[in-house]
Amino acid sequence: MIEHDHLRNCRDSLVQYAADSIFIMDEVHKALNDTKRTSVSIEIARLSKLFIVLTGTPVIDDDTRKLISWLKLIVPYEVNNKNFYVAANTMISKTLSTGIIVNRQEIVSNFNDTELSEYNNLVPPIFGGQNIKPTSTELLKAIDICYNACNRQMIKEVAKFLAEDRGVFLVGKDSKHVQQLYNLLIENSILPSNDIFVINKDSSIYLTDDAVNKGEIHDYKVVISPIKKAEGYTLTRLSCLIMSVYPSNQATRTQINGRINRVGQMREEIDILIVHVGLLSAILANHDKARSLEQALEGISKQVKV
Secondary structure, three states, rough: HHHHHHHHOOOOHHHHHHOOEEEOOOHHHHHHOOHHHHHHHHHHHHHHOEEOOOOOOOOOOOHHHHHHHOOOOOOOOOOOOOOOHHHHHHOOOOOOOOOEEEEEEEEEEOOOOHHHHHHHHHHHHHHHHOOOOOOOHHHHHHHHHHHHHHHHHHHHHHHHHHHHOOOOOEEEOOOOHHHOOOOOOOOHOOOOHHHEOOOOOOOEOOOOHHHOOOOOOOOOOOOEEOOOOOOOOOOOHHHEEEEEOOOHHHHHHHHHHHHOOOOOOOOOEEOOOOOOOOHHHHHHHHHOOOHHHHHHHHHHHHOOOO
């Protein structure tokens, strides 16, 4: 078994034994972009006796051409943009319905007086402010204010679900944001630190009802993860997902939701809450495809002619 990121370090060894091997790759959407990982993966698949690749999100953005290199390995003809969907139809696919009811809510947070005054001085009138010619730096500062306001609301929502004896999956923008959310949970005495599990690049967790009942893992009430850490763990013990607006591709959002909305989830209903305010509301409404704050701001800037 080899981690995706380690493929580039053992390419020669893999090539040596590929012809006598069956190559199985999970989460193949990690091998679609033009990277060393992708080139090694495709090379091993081509040389192997048999290969199987698995993913719940074979298209990670609006550039479907990224899948062509893989499709070429399973059809007896050249694949191009014109016959892409014919080749894609060769994939074995099934849309799995867990049967779980998903209650998705968009919750608007509130600025405090200081934040509102500062925010209004940073953003243009189209977003409720007074700054006729905002700079990109000012817009980024305004977004930070928005996140601060959303953080407070997210913590309040966590407390509500915990009061109903429901575990919460709390998603942050990045590792720094994850630490901020963790600190707020502790500072507000929402729950003790030993009931919180923080996911980072080196950690994972298998938190299910069965694992908890067997005493195999502590019954964590809150798990916090950055949105980019969207695969490789299971949280079906939890039934609520709370996050703010983090520009990302659809594959990442699908994967992050799938940590609690998956086979093994014992509740009939789960809740997904998206907390937003100010510029984050504009991003949520108009720039859902943006994969970074810079891309989202570029779209907003076109509206206000920055």
